Amino acid sequence: MESFAESKVASWSALVTNLADIATTQPHAAYSALNHGLSSKWTYMCRTTPSRIMSQRLAPLDEALRKKLIPSLTAREGGLGIRIPSKQATHEYNASLFVTSALCNHIIKQDTHYGQEIISESLMAKSTVGQQNRDRTKNDINTLTPLLSTNMQRSVNLSKEKGASSWLTTLPLKTHGFTLHKQAFRDALSLRYGWTPNKLPSKCACGSSFTVEHALSCAKGGFPSIRHNEIRDLTADLLSEVCNNVCTEPELLPVTGENLAGASANIQPGARLDIAANGVWGGSFERTYFDVRVFNPRAASNRHTDPQTVYRKHEQIKKRAYEQRILDIEQASFSPLVLSATGGLAREATTFYKRLASMLASKWDQSYSSTLCWLRCRLTFSLLRSSIQAIRGSRSSSGHPFRSGAIDLVISETHLHQ
Ligand SMILES: [Zn+2]
Incomplete structure (x- = not known):
C-alpha cells in the first residue's frame, strides 16, 4: 500500500x-x-x-x-x-x-x-x-x-464578495467568452490581490503616474464609461429576453413645475437614464428605470471605508437624484444598479439581478441557481475585461464576442460553482 x-x-x-x-x-x-x-x-x-x-x-x-x-x-x-x-x-x-x-x-x-x-x-x-x-x-x-498588510486584507475582503471569484471557479469556455489569455489571467489575479501587474507604463495619458488605482478611475482613456456601458448593454440585452419595451438611454419627461424634494434631485430637461423596461416588477405594463454605477473600490476615496457603506452611499446618491422624479412624473419605479469594479453588487442590484435570473430561468427552463451563477459570471467577466482594458489599453481585449448566443446551452455545459 x-x-x-x-x-x-x-x-x-x-x-x-x-x-x-x-x-x-x-x-x-x-x-x-x-x-x-x-x-x-x-x-x-x-x-x-x-x-x-x-x-x-x-x-x-x-x-x-x-x-x-x-x-x-x-x-x-x-x-x-x-x-x-x-x-x-x-x-x-x-x-x-x-x-x-x-x-x-x-x-x-x-x-x-x-x-x-x-x-x-x-x-x-x-x-x-x-x-x-x-x-x-x-x-x-x-x-x-x-x-497580512492592510492592502492585502482589503483585497481578501473584496475577493470574498459574492460573484467576485466566479471568473476563477467557472470552466473557461471559449465559445461563451469565459476565457482569459495569459496576460489577462495574470492581470486578473493582480487585480484580485492588489499586486502591481508586470510591465505597466510609467505615465498615464493624462500625465499622472500610472497605477492600477489611477487607471481604473481616470476618465482620459474613457475606460470608466466603457465599463459602465458594458454593464448597461449586457443588462439591457438580458432584459430584452424577458421584458417588453426595453430601451437604453431613455429620455425622461420634462419637469414642468412639479415639486421635487431635495436639492440633489435631477430636474434637467433631456435627462437620460441607462435602461428602461416593462414588467420587471409588477404587471407587464409597469415600467422600471435603471441607472448603472460602477465604482472603483480601490480608489483613494473608498479605500478606508467599509465596502457596504460605499455601496449604500452610491445607491443613495442615485435615488436622491432620480427616484422621486420617476415615481411622480414617469409613474414608474426606479432601481439603481451599483456594482464594484471587482464584481460585488449593492443591495438593490442584488435584488434586481436575482429577479432577472428568476425570469430568465423560467424562460429558458433552467434552474434558478445555475442561471443566477451564470449571470454573476457574465457580470464579473464584463467588469474584469473592462478593468484589464483600463490597465493595458485595447490590446488586452479578449477578442471574444461580448454577447454570445445559445445562453441556455452555457448553463448546462458550464459547471458553475459559488
Ligand atoms: Zn490618467
Whole structure:
C-alpha cells in the first residue's frame, strides 16, 4: 500500500509539473484543469487511504504545486486558494469515515433492509462535514488576516464578495467568452490581490503616474464609461429576453413645475437614464428605470471605508437624484444598479439581478441557481475585461464576442460553482 501511494504521488507530481509547463502559456486553462479535474485524483486517494500512510508521502506533490505550478500560474509567489494536499489528507480521511459510517455499519450487520434512515444519516453526516470545512476555512482566514498588510486584507475582503471569484471557479469556455489569455489571467489575479501587474507604463495619458488605482478611475482613456456601458448593454440585452419595451438611454419627461424634494434631485430637461423596461416588477405594463454605477473600490476615496457603506452611499446618491422624479412624473419605479469594479453588487442590484435570473430561468427552463451563477459570471467577466482594458489599453481585449448566443446551452455545459 505504501509503495502504491508513493508511486501514485510520483505520477501526480509529474502531471502537476506538466501542468506548470502548460501554465506558462495557458494559465487559465491550467488552473481549471487542476481544480476541476486533477486535484480530485488525490482527494479520492486521501479519502480512501489512512492519513498516516498518505500525509507523509504527499510532500513531493506539495512541492510540485508550491514551487512549480503556482509560480507559473501567477508569474510570482502567491496564494490562489489551491489546497496543499498533505494538510488536507487527515481531514479528508476522517470526513470520509464519518460520512460512510452509517453505510459501513449496515454492511457489517448484513442487514438486507436499506431504508431512508440510512440515507438521511449519511446526508446529515455530509452536511456536518461541509459545515466543519467552512468553519475550518473561516478559522484559517481569521488567523491569517492579521498577518497580512492592510492592502492585502482589503483585497481578501473584496475577493470574498459574492460573484467576485466566479471568473476563477467557472470552466473557461471559449465559445461563451469565459476565457482569459495569459496576460489577462495574470492581470486578473493582480487585480484580485492588489499586486502591481508586470510591465505597466510609467505615465498615464493624462500625465499622472500610472497605477492600477489611477487607471481604473481616470476618465482620459474613457475606460470608466466603457465599463459602465458594458454593464448597461449586457443588462439591457438580458432584459430584452424577458421584458417588453426595453430601451437604453431613455429620455425622461420634462419637469414642468412639479415639486421635487431635495436639492440633489435631477430636474434637467433631456435627462437620460441607462435602461428602461416593462414588467420587471409588477404587471407587464409597469415600467422600471435603471441607472448603472460602477465604482472603483480601490480608489483613494473608498479605500478606508467599509465596502457596504460605499455601496449604500452610491445607491443613495442615485435615488436622491432620480427616484422621486420617476415615481411622480414617469409613474414608474426606479432601481439603481451599483456594482464594484471587482464584481460585488449593492443591495438593490442584488435584488434586481436575482429577479432577472428568476425570469430568465423560467424562460429558458433552467434552474434558478445555475442561471443566477451564470449571470454573476457574465457580470464579473464584463467588469474584469473592462478593468484589464483600463490597465493595458485595447490590446488586452479578449477578442471574444461580448454577447454570445445559445445562453441556455452555457448553463448546462458550464459547471458553475459559488
Ligand atoms: Zn490618467
